[in-house]
Amino acid sequence: MKRMKRRYLALQLEMDGVPSEKEFMDAVWGSVSGLYGEVGASLTSLALISFDVSCKVVVIRTSLETLDFLRTSLACITSVAGKVACVHVLAVSGTIKALFNGFNV
Amino acid sequence: MKRSFVDLHLKIAPKETHALQNAVQRATKFGYRHIAVPFTFEPSLQEIENIKNICKNAGINPILRADLHPQNEHELMNSLRRLRRKFDIICVICDDKEISRQAAKDRRVDLLNFPNFDFRKRFFDRSEAELAHSGIAALEVDVAPLLVLAGPSRVRFLSCLRREVAIAKTFGVPLVVSSGVTEERFMRMPRDMASLSYLFGLASVEALDAVSTNPLAIVLRNRKKLDDGFIAPGVRVVMEGGVL
Numbered sequence: 001m002k003r004m005k006r007r008y009l010a011l012q013l014e015m016d017g018v019p020s021e022k023e024f025m026d027a028v029w030g031s032v033s034g035l036y037g038e039v040g041a042s043l044t045s046l047a048l049i050s051f052d053v054s055c056k057v058v059v060i061r062t063s064l065e066t067l068d069f070l071r072t073s074l075a076c077i078t079s080v081a082g083k084v085a086c087v088h089v090l091a092v093s094g095t096i097k098a099l100f101n102g103f104n105v
Numbered sequence: 106m107k108r109s110f111v112d113l114h115l116k117i118a119p120k121e122t123h124a125l126q127n128a129v130q131r132a133t134k135f136g137y138r139h140i141a142v143p144f145t146f147e148p149s150l151q152e153i154e155n156i157k158n159i160c161k162n163a164g165i166n167p168i169l170r171a172d173l174h175p176q177n178e179h180e181l182m183n184s185l186r187r188l189r190r191k192f193d194i195i196c197v198i199c200d201d202k203e204i205s206r207q208a209a210k211d212r213r214v215d216l217l218n219f220p221n222f223d224f225r226k227r228f229f230d231r232s233e234a235e236l237a238h239s240g241i242a243a244l245e246v247d248v249a250p251l252l253v254l255a256g257p258s259r260v261r262f263l264s265c266l267r268r269e270v271a272i273a274k275t276f277g278v279p280l281v282v283s284s285g286v287t288e289e290r291f292m293r294m295p296r297d298m299a300s301l302s303y304l305f306g307l308a309s310v311e312a313l314d315a316v317s318t319n320p321l322a323i324v325l326r327n328r329k330k331l332d333d334g335f336i337a338p339g340v341r342v343v344m345e346g347g348v349l
Contacts, residue, residue, distance in 0.1 A: 034255070035304070068309070071300035075293050078252050088135075088294050 005064040008049065008099045009092050011074065013056040015085030021051045023081035024058060031073040044070055049096065057090070059099065067092070108313060110295035111139040111320040113170065113194060113216070114247060114283030119144060119156055128289050129163045135294045139324065141168035141194055147187070168324055170194040172218075178207045185213045193327050196245060200226045209236035215323050216281060217242050219269075221250040224261055229269040234276035243323060244273045246315075247285025248293070248301045266305035280307070281323070282315040 013024065025048055033041040044066040049059040062070045074087045093099035117128050119142050132140050142156055153169065160167035171192040175181035181197065181204055189195060196216035199205030205228040208214045217237060219227040229244060237244065246269075250262055273280055282302050286292050293301070295316050302312035329335060334342035 068300065068303050071297065072303050075297040075301050076252060078291070084290055086290060086293070089297060089300075 004045070005094070006045070006061055007064050007067050007092055007094060008059060008061050008096050009067075009070070009074075010090040010099055010102075011058045011060065012088045012090050013058055013080070013085060014088065015056075015080055015083050017083060018053050018056065019081040019083075019085075021048055024048075024051065027077055027080040027085070028060070028074065028087075031077045032069065035073050035076060036069055040066075040069060046070070058087075059096070108295075108317040109138040109321055110136055110317050111141075111168075111324070112137050112284050112295075112298075112316075113141045113168065113281055113320045114196075114218075114245065114285045115140050115142050115292075116249075116285055116287045117142060117289075119148065119152055122155065122159070124289070125156070126159050126163075128292065129159050129165060131289055131292055133163045133165045135292065137165060137295060139166040139168055139321065141170035143170045143172040143196065144192070145172050145174065147191075168193045170196060172196050172198055174198045174200075175204055177201075178203055181207055181211075185211065189213045190331060193324055193331070199228060202228050205229075205233060206236060209233050209242055210240045211242075212240050214240065214242045215327065216245040218245045218247070221247055221262070221285070222254075222258075224265050227265050227269065229272065231272055231276070234272045234278050237273075237278045238276045243279035243281050243319060244269065245281045245283055246270070246302075246305070247283055248298055249285040249287070249291055251301055251304065252291050263304055270305050270307060279319045279322075280311070280315045281320045282307075282312065283320075 029041060032044060045063045047061045049061055051058050071089060074089060077085065077087045079085055091099055091102050112132060115128055117125050157167050169192045171188050173181065173184045175184055194215050195213060196218050197208035197214050198218050199208055200220050208217055219229060246266060254262055270280065282298060284292060284298060299312035299316050302315060307315060
């Protein structure tokens, strides 16, 4: 079986206060399924890797094929847990190590 | 070569100095090198200087842009005659078919922008694209409605955009993707803004060109024309009153 290629994204969350991990991921899932539907969302293999509360930097994982889907969906997020928010992609990498080397997450 | 990102449509009123300062600082932080704040009226020299100072302090290049919203063709021609040499970019908001046709064929118009929330007034069809191609106008797409709209209205908007972008590509009309934001919170990083263009059928390089190369080419072309030494395309004064 062909190995699935993955991409790791470092995200900067901009909002007042800090949401819980679940609230953040609900916002991401909501945005992906809003734009691409449930089938599209199921293809993303989305997973939370780390959530740095102090600097609001989040690392998530997705499959390479759906990286564009995810980037678009992240740009469309306007609220997290009912509060005004936006998410910026800081970096994309093929390995967690390279991602963490590039950024002091 | 590193891309130089441009947001040609930061729709914040030039008179709201504080909001503008914040937006410009945010744009700098996000990595934009050039921004345009649209004027819907003829500005005074002081207002222009004010914007230039705000941008200079933030380390970003200001682009002077006029948004024309004419009621008829006559008004459009008058505005173009009056404002063309004062602004780097002239954009016509086309909410009437005759105006949009006239704007597309006039070589003084740089950008064609269509109403974002009234889909029946988006007149960018094949005829419009052909005229825009023979003129030099580009199609401007604002991404802010994608963040504001939801559900069926967003679906309808995306469907309109996809059709227009396909027509523009067929006829070779340049595409410019701008933010079109009125509030700071909707501003996005240039690459995030480009990623929103995937939704209406742009490939990744085309999307990046639409937020960097295409708008910058329009600005540079117009700045050359507005330069004192410009005579005609390919002809300019290099020296006066001496031997070369």
